[in-house]
Amino acid sequence: MTERLDRARILSSQNGVDALLVTPGADLRYLTGYAAKPLERLTCLVVTQLGSHLVVPGLERSAAEAAGVSMPIVTWDELDDPFAIVAHLVGDADVVAVDDQMWASRVFALQEALPEASLVLGGQLVSALRAVKDDEEVQALRDAGAAIDRVHARMGEWLRPGRTEREVGADIARAIVEEGHEQVDFVIVGSGPNGASPHHEVSDRVIGAGEPVVVDIGGTNAAGYCSDSTRNYVAGGEPDPGYIAMLEVLKQAQQAQREYARPGVTAESVDAIGRQIIADAGYGDRFIHRTGHGIGQETHEEPYIVEGNRTVLEPGMAFSIEPGIYVEGQWGARIEDIVVCTQDGLEVLNNTPRDLVRL
Template structure:
């Protein structure tokens, strides 16, 4: 972790930032290994050109030490002003960067503690570090991908006609934990017309025979890395021919995107390859979201695979490839894999069948 902090300090200096302040969240865990809880008492990593300190409430010292943080820990008592502690550690500063997810109340309190200082967002600075994964991070993503694949492989245990989406979703959530995740991040079970809502989650709707079901699931492992994979199912019957024709186009688009993705191509070009196939088949207006998002200690992070993102892919970048087609009032479909850019292509971390799974 000290290497990551050193890189953060160097980047901050290059951007004219005197101090980087990071509160609980993925950035703090990435930089220190400490998965601190976002409580009303301030926890804040202070990164300056002179060094790094972790400011925590006195009652949180033991938890911080147990996480294995490798920076000096500075505590404050119940009646102390934690923002004054941060100000003392920072000293005089012209520019202070704060993490993008910092609570507004924290930002205002820091501005009062630094009345002559300019504040900027520091999220992009840390994102620049997090976007290209280290070997250990790729291995953690492999493990997360294999764990969520095991859940998809068990779908026949729960998904059947007559059950509600909510009942199926509860079983899936339990399996996400049983198969190697520390927490469940989301469970989407979109049956029939509910499949046309990309972020539907679950409802009390009863799943009927022969209708397609979109299952998009993910969680976070004990190492702090996320999974995210979508597959399409049908239970107890054969779906409408119109749906099958649509799904065939979607499979072609997703395969073309996987084959195109490699170092040196832009993020937006991966999106364009699949979007063109879908549009040429007459479904262009029904592909209503970007092709993908980066993934790591957060389910959604850089790089985003979307039109307008001219970022060139590099080895170590991890992201989803998940085109979708959604017909309101009828059905939807999405195929999602997490992939990691290698030296000459990609490694696909989700390997359950991409065809329609009949149960």
């Protein structure tokens, strides 16, 4: 964590930031190793050019120490003003960056405690660091990817006609934990027309024979890293030929994106490769979301694989490749893999079948 803090300090200085303040969330865990609970009592990492301190409520000190926090821990008691403590550590800093997810009430309290300082958003400073994974992080993502692959491989245990999406989703959720995750982040089981809603979760709809089913699932493992993978299923019969033709286009687009993505190309160019294939097949207006998102300690983080993002991919960047096609009122399909840029190519972390899985 010391190296990460040093890099955050250097990057802050390069961007004209005198102090960086980070409250509970993925940024704090990334920089300190401490997954602090977002409580009403203030916990705040203070990073200045002189060093780093973690301000915590006195009753949370043991939790911070147990997490292995190596920097000085400054505690405050019930009658203390924690914002005054943070202001003292910040000193005479002119520009103070706060994490993007800091509660508004805390931003206002800090502004009051630091009347001479300019508060700016600091999320881009930390996200620039988090976007490039080190070897340990990549291994944690590999482990998460293998765990979610094992869940997909078991889908035949639960997904069958006559069961509701909710019933199947509950079984999947239990398996996500059984196969190596510490928590379930989301379960999407979109059968028939529900598959046309990319963020549909589960419902009491009964799955019919021969209906396409989109299953998008993910969790977080003990190392704090996420999985996310989508596959397409059918049980008890054959789907409409129109769906089969659509899915073949989607498969070609996703494969082309996987083969193209590598260090040195832009995030938006990966999106464009698959989007053109889908558009040429007549489904352009039915690919209604970006191609992908970065992944790490959060399911969605930088870099985003979308038009307009000219970020050049680098070794260590991890992200999803998940084009989709959605026909409202009928069906939808999405194929999603998590990938990591290597020195000269791409490592794919999900390796279950990308064809329609017949159960």
